[in-house]
Amino acid sequence: MFSPADAPKLPSVSVRPSEVEEGSSVTLTCSSDANPAAQYTWYKEDRTPLHGAGGTYNFPSISSEDKGIYYCECENQFGRINSSLSLNVQYAPKLPSVSVRPSEVEEGSSVTLTCSSDANPAAQYTWYKEEEESPKASGQNFTITDVRPEHSGNYSCEAQNTRGSQRSTVALTVVPGAVKSTAAAVTAAVLLPVMFLSVCLWIRTKRTSNGSSEPEVGADSREQRVGGQGRPEEQDEPQYASVHFSNNQADPLYSNIRAAQPHRHSEEVTEYAAVRFHSPAPRTEETREDASAPLYSTINKTR
CATH class of the missing domain: 2.60.40.10 (Immunoglobulins)
Structure with missing residues (x-):
């Protein structure tokens, strides 16, 4: 039977599988009634042609970048027409x-x-x-x-x-916020001088305490020197005393003690002290009355 020539009818388009997942194989199909038979061309929405055969196009491993709108164009010598479909590719979230x-x-x-x-x-x-x-x-x-x-x-x-x-x-x-930073700065500005003054006062107090204790040590040292050792430079010099007894019976009973003055001529000069004791005269009636007279001792330092 003879069929009259005719331009392509509106193409029928489909995708298999109906739910497309990234990495799977996907086929696009397009068909149209035309006489003579139509030529098929697939385009993506940006008009990039996809080369296929017999109105089909296959994605061996579809990716998320393949999603979008696709057009199937049918054409013969009597006309041209196209249809579209949306290719929805599902995929897991990319790195956020x-x-x-x-x-x-x-x-x-x-x-x-x-x-x-x-x-x-x-x-x-x-x-x-x-x-x-x-x-x-x-x-x-x-x-x-x-x-x-x-x-x-x-x-x-x-x-x-x-x-x-x-x-x-x-x-x-x-x-830290601006307010807290300012408060911290003010606090530091106040505390640092106070801390510095406290340290200075502590040092001054410590020095004063040390200074007041030194004279006591010096006094003790002087007492030790006076008590038995004398001046530091004279600690090794021996000292002697000479004792003189007087037979003068007319004199009352006295002890004359003369301490020797230290000689400054040389560090090796030995110091002496002369001590005289007066023997008491024989007691008489007059002297018995003076029995209660005090006993004195005089110390004369020899030069």
């Missing part, structure tokens, strides 16, 4: 990108951690802090208000969908 705003976090301020990942289906985001098993928050953005020093540390963002999951980590560092 994480950031902190602001980059320098002051204590008492607010900070937002952001996480994003390319995934199909769309990823769900969960935030964790290092060494803590329970999640801190969920969602693409994690905001901390009234930041404190204990908030410092590493935070990881997990992006997950039905095809898999990926994690990335960001460090959060908390620095």
Whole structure:
């Protein structure tokens, strides 16, 4: 039977399998009723031609970059027409990108951690802090208000969908706020001079205490020298005393003691003291009355 010539009809397009996963093999098919038979060409949305045969095109191992809109164009000498389909490729989340705003976090301020990942289906985001098993928050953005020093540390963002999951980590560092820094500076400015003055007073007190104790030691030393050793330079010089007895009976009973003056001519000169004792006269009636007279001793230092 003779068929009249005709331009291609609207093409029928399909994809197999219907649910496309990254890494799998995928075939695009296009067919159209035309007389004479149509020529088929596949194009991606950017009009990049895909070379196939008989209206089919095969992806041996499809990737996430292959997703998009595809067109099948049918053409013969009587006309040209095309149809399109959307190729949806599912894949696990790519490595998440994480950031902190602001980059320098002051204590008492607010900070937002952001996480994003390319995934199909769309990823769900969960935030964790290092060494803590329970999640801190969920969602693409994690905001901390009234930041404190204990908030410092590493935070990881997990992006997950039905095809898999990926994690990335960001460090959060908390620095003292401007008010606290100023207060710390003022405190340091006040405390440092006070500490310095305290140290100076302590040193002065210690020196005064040491100085007041030295004369006592000196006094003791002088007492020891006077008691038996004499002056330091004369400690090794022997001293003697000479005793003279007087037979003068007319004199009352006395002891004349003369201490020898030290000679300064030479360090080797020996010092003497002359001591005289007067013998008492025979007692008479007059002298008995004076029996209670005191006994004196005189010391004459010889020159």
